Amino acid sequence: MEILWTLAIPLIGGLLLALFGGRRFAPELNSAMSLGTFVAAAALTVRVITDGPITALNEQFFVDSFNVFLVALTALVGLTTSLFSRPYMRIEQHHGKLSVNMLRLYHSMYQLFTFTMLLALLTNNLGIMWVAMEAATLTTVLLVSLYRTPASLEAAWKYFILCGVGIAQALFGTILVYFAAEKLLGAGGNALLWTHLDSVKAHLEPTVLSLAFVFLLVGYGTKVGLAPLHNWLPDAHAEGPTPVSAVLSGLLLNVALYAVMRSKVLVDGALGSHFAGDLMMGFGLLSVVMAAFFLSRQKDVKRMFAYSSIEHMGLMTFAFGMGGPVATFAGMLHMTVHSLTKSAIFFAVGHATQKAGTQLMENIRGLIKTSPTIGWGLVIGSLAILGMPPFGVFASEFMIITTAMHTYPWTTPFLLTALGVAFAAIFSRVQTMVFGETVGQRLPHPPALVPVFVHLGLVLLLGLYIPPYLAVWYRQAAALIG
Amino acid sequence: MTNLFGQLINLFAALLLLIAFAMLSQRRVLSLINLFAFQGLVLSVSTAIVAWSSSQHHLYYSAALTLLLKVLVLPWILHRLIRRLNVKWDVETMFNIPTTMLVGIALVVFAFNLAAPISQMAGTITKGTLGIAMASVLLSFLMMITRSKAVPQVIGFLAMENGLFFAATSATYGMPMVVELGIALDVLVGMFILGIFFFQIRETFDSLDLKHMEKLKEE
Numbered sequence: 001m002e003i004l005w006t007l008a009i010p011l012i013g014g015l016l017l018a019l020f021g022g023r024r025f026a027p028e029l030n031s032a033m034s035l036g037t038f039v040a041a042a043a044l045t046v047r048v049i050t051d052g053p054i055t056a057l058n059e060q061f062f063v064d065s066f067n068v069f070l071v072a073l074t075a076l077v078g079l080t081t082s083l084f085s086r087p088y089m090r091i092e093q094h095h096g097k098l099s100v101n102m103l104r105l106y107h108s109m110y111q112l113f114t115f116t117m118l119l120a121l122l123t124n125n126l127g128i129m130w131v132a133m134e135a136a137t138l139t140t141v142l143l144v145s146l147y148r149t150p151a152s153l154e155a156a157w158k159y160f161i162l163c164g165v166g167i168a169q170a171l172f173g174t175i176l177v178y179f180a181a182e183k184l185l186g187a188g189g190n191a192l193l194w195t196h197l198d199s200v201k202a203h204l205e206p207t208v209l210s211l212a213f214v215f216l217l218v219g220y221g222t223k224v225g226l227a228p229l230h231n232w233l234p235d236a237h238a239e240g241p242t243p244v245s246a247v248l249s250g251l252l253l254n255v256a257l258y259a260v261m262r263s264k265v266l267v268d269g270a271l272g273s274h275f276a277g278d279l280m281m282g283f284g285l286l287s288v289v290m291a292a293f294f295l296s297r298q299k300d301v302k303r304m305f306a307y308s309s310i311e312h313m314g315l316m317t318f319a320f321g322m323g324g325p326v327a328t329f330a331g332m333l334h335m336t337v338h339s340l341t342k343s344a345i346f347f348a349v350g351h352a353t354q355k356a357g358t359q360l361m362e363n364i365r366g367l368i369k370t371s372p373t374i375g376w377g378l379v380i381g382s383l384a385i386l387g388m389p390p391f392g393v394f395a396s397e398f399m400i401i402t403t404a405m406h407t408y409p410w411t412t413p414f415l416l417t418a419l420g421v422a423f424a425a426i427f428s429r430v431q432t433m434v435f436g437e438t439v440g441q442r443l444p445h446p447p448a449l450v451p452v453f454v455h456l457g458l459v460l461l462l463g464l465y466i467p468p469y470l471a472v473w474y475r476q477a478a479a480l481i482g
Numbered sequence: 483m484t485n486l487f488g489q490l491i492n493l494f495a496a497l498l499l500l501i502a503f504a505m506l507s508q509r510r511v512l513s514l515i516n517l518f519a520f521q522g523l524v525l526s527v528s529t530a531i532v533a534w535s536s537s538q539h540h541l542y543y544s545a546a547l548t549l550l551l552k553v554l555v556l557p558w559i560l561h562r563l564i565r566r567l568n569v570k571w572d573v574e575t576m577f578n579i580p581t582t583m584l585v586g587i588a589l590v591v592f593a594f595n596l597a598a599p600i601s602q603m604a605g606t607i608t609k610g611t612l613g614i615a616m617a618s619v620l621l622s623f624l625m626m627i628t629r630s631k632a633v634p635q636v637i638g639f640l641a642m643e644n645g646l647f648f649a650a651t652s653a654t655y656g657m658p659m660v661v662e663l664g665i666a667l668d669v670l671v672g673m674f675i676l677g678i679f680f681f682q683i684r685e686t687f688d689s690l691d692l693k694h695m696e697k698l699k700e701e
Contacts (some may be wrong), residue, residue, distance in 0.1 A: 111684070127661030134668045138675055150686050157632075164672070165623065171646050171665070172619065179604070186540075189658040207599055235698045242688045347615055392499070444587035 002044035002060045003054075005119055008035040011076075013111035021104030027086040030107045030213065034075075034082040037387050038112060041075035044068065048464055049473060055124065055195065062124035062195055066332075066477040070258055071121050073336055077250045077343050078114045080451035084347045085110070085243035086391040087445045091354050092241065094444045102146055106241070113139040113247065117255050126192045129259055130167070130174050133223065136252060137163045151344050153436035155235035162232040163223055170219025170259075177266065180205045192260060201269030209270040216263045217279055223256035225310045226317060234298075236308035238359065242350030245302055249309045250343035258312065261320055262482050268323075280321030285414055287314025296425035300359045303428060305342065308385060310336045315415075319400045320481070322407060328478035330399035333466075337392035337459050341384045344455035348377035351447040352433070361429050366438025375434040377452040382430040383453040384459050386423045392462030421439035484560035488607055494528035495611035498648060499590070502621040503506045505641060506586055507579050509631050518637050521644055522552030529651055532640045538608055538655045544662055548647065551666055554639060556664055556673055566631060569690055574631055582628055586621050593617035600653065607651035632683060632690040636676055643669055679688035 004264055013033030020026055045068050048054060055066035063071070089106065092098050098106075116139055120132035131346040139161065145156035184200045185191040197204070218229065225233040247436070260280070267276040291311035298304035312334065319331035350376050356364040368375030384391035387398075404411050466474075501521045510513045526548040533541030593615035601609040622642035629635045638672045640699060643665075650657050657665075687694040 010559055066621060071606055123535050123675070125658075125661065128664055131661065131664030134665075135671070136670065136673050141675060142678065148682055148686060150694075151697060153679075153683055153686055154698050157683070157695060158698070160676070160679070161626070161635065161639070165642070166625065168619075168639075168646060172649060175646065175650045175653060175657065176600070178650075178657060179600070182607075182654050187655065190660055191661055192661065205603060208603065211596075211600070239698075 002040055002047055003056050003063065003122055005040035006044055006075070007038060007115060007122065009023065009033055009040055010118065013037075014108050014115060014172060015348075016328075017106065017111055018108040021107035022100035026103065026107050027082075027089060027186040031079070031082045031086060033111055034079040034114065037093070037118070038056045038075040041071050041118075042152060045072045046239070049469070055240050056162040058194055059124055059195060060128075061122050061143055062193075062203075063122060064477075065473050066261075066480050067121045067258065069332065069336070069473060069477060070254060073339055074117050074121065074251050074255070074476060075115070077247065077339055078117075079332070080454060081243050081246050081250070081343060081347075082110065084246070084350070084448045084451045087220045087443075088243060088354070089241070089351055090445045091443055091447075105360050106143060106146060106453045109139045109143050110243070110247075113143075114368055117251055120255050122256060124193045125189070125264070126174050126177060127143050130171055132254065133170070133220070133259060134167050136255070137223075139277035140244060140248065140252070142235075142241075143156070143244045144205040144236045146241055146244075147239070148431050149239070151235075152239035153231075157240035159232040159236040165218050166222025166229060168219070169215045169222075170311070173215030173219055173263070174214045175189045175221065176215065177263070177333055180212070181269075194266075195351070197266055198269070199267065201266050202272075204270040206271050209267050210275055212306065213263055213267040214279070215355040217276075217283065218261045218367075219261055220263075221283060221317075224253055224260065224313050224317065225287070226283045226314060227290040227310065230287065230291075230310050233310060234303045236279060237309070237407070238300050238302040240417050242302070243247075243348055245306070245349075246343040246346035247263060249306070250339040251344065253313050254339060257316060257320070257335070258341040260317070264320070265417070274323070277321045277323050281408070281411070282321075283289065284318030284321055285313045285411055288309065288318065288418045289414055292425075299361060301344065301353065301361045301429075302346070302359055304361070305345055306351065308422065309338075310343055311418065312342070312385075314417060315397070315400060321404075322403055324407070325475070325478050326399055327403045327472050330396045330403065330480060332474050332477060333392065333399065333462065334396035337396060338461055339379055340455040340459050341391070341393060344452045344459075347448070347452045347455075348374050348381055351443065351449075352378060354443060355441060355443065361433055366436045368433045371447070373449045373452075374447065377449060377456070378430060379434055380456050381452070382426055384424055384456060387419065390460065390463045392459045395463050395466075418456075421471065487531060489690070491528055491533050491535075491608050492610060493654075494524050495608075495614040495648075497524050498528070498618055499614050499621075502618040502641065503583065503586060504553055505637070506582060506621055506625050506628075510576045511564055511574070512570055514634055514637050515557055518560070518641060519557040519690075520568050521552050521641060522556070523549060525644055526553060527647055528648075529656075532651055536655060540659055541651070541656050543659060544651070547662065547666055551670065552644065555579070556668070557665070559673055559677060560633070560637070563680060567667065567680060567684060567690065569633060572631070572633075574629065574634060580623065584683070586624055586700070589604075589620040589624060590617040593620050604653050606652065606655055611652040612649060615645055615652050619645035620650065621645075630692050632680060633691055640673075
């Protein structure tokens, strides 16, 4: 029942906002729908924690402790981003960047995007998961080109084509999984249900599954933003409206990684070797190193943080690739804290660019003087994302790196160098943006900074103290995905 | 009887590969759309034959869906689009066609090698055609890379989806119906969004040539 509500509310929201999305009350309606989704997701979470995994509607939907934590995270970030987007989009409209129809499109697509994310997470059917991932691209592609500038159109085109081609590889991977499963489970819908696949995974044909995993990793990996398939990501993040950048970074990348992880469990079961993990470690490490070096060459603030997302997604992929209880636990913790921190940073950056009227970092100056909350939000957020203690990112990165030192010592220099380079790049840039003199303009609407500090507060909390039930929950999930 | 069906299926698979090569070398947008529609028709007929010979009744629905979507709706939308966008008689200047064809042949060989171990395991009547399905996916991919205009790139994208659909039919007698419907919905919605997108691109750049869209580079 909770599952249905969790999916129905954003879907209804999308349809309602397609009608009323341009009205004066649309931003509030958008937030209200996201709040409804969050409440339903919270109820679902409570139920799964107390009763254990559940399936619904002839096993078409399936929730266990691994996906329920992502459902809760998705609903939470969806809610706070909708709160942030209220004043943000009003200011954009005030600056004359958006028409009423564009706002209607934005609000409707925002809700539909949430719907596709939640569907991808909750469905038990690997085929439907693919459909939902593709639909997520479709709902966001027009949002990336919302401003209709040449650069935004180019970014959206690249996003559409690259992710479309990528996800087509994932479809081929899904076909191969079905091919292997059909022999054991019989033809028809059941052969793609993850729970059924999981129960027979040891008997799936290993050669087919290993080929399938290559396609699935390349396909969904394009959406995760793994190097060298990451080309779309910085452009889409930089050119779209900031709330879209926040949900792309905070949610879409996570859900794509979730899809990879679900496939990895099956492949590990079939192969009994570390093949899938090795591939993921390779892609992950390459992304971390490459993103760190590109980071230092960026001039656009949103592009810089987009590269930082690639770096962190690489780190998570690497952690999940290593496997084992500690690394997987750390990977999931990192997923959580990265989502929260990165979206908080995008909130602060969004208002900062509105004040400065540009995304070029050299023209953003003295944020702390004119608007201390935005400035401090950006400083604290950047320190958190760079892995400074006592924030949660430090805890997860520490666990990932110590595990890497134990099991794969040769990777440590690469990881540490990359993290160091990223630190130097981001920290020096942020410093010049927040301190010094300024000529920024006043914003016509009061900015929404509560979401920034709520997110950063949660990240701080996770760094200082992980509540026991949360730790149990992560550990259960880690046991599920090995 | 099965033998006859098997040969018919192979014949249609060969036609599919031929069309993929024709698309690779076709420079006129209008002919490209017609080729795409023709590819959809071949796909639909061959799916129907597979359905008949293997008595897999759900494949009739897939065949009907393919006929409706890929032979009627999508080409119709594309025709309307190129008329409204005034690119109907567009001819693309392409980078060396013979070289592209040679690369295409190499891709076909590669696809057959990749598919060989899988088709040995398949129990379907169509198992021999899996290599062709993979080859047409790769050829469409090559087509997307070699094109610099928006409409041909999208046709390449749709042709790739055709290849994947064919792969699903030849390896496993098609995906479960709910998944196929979902994929069809995605393709249709995607086409509409692309339609909107074409107009936005032309409004901003005064052309559908993607050469104008090379500003965003990795630095």
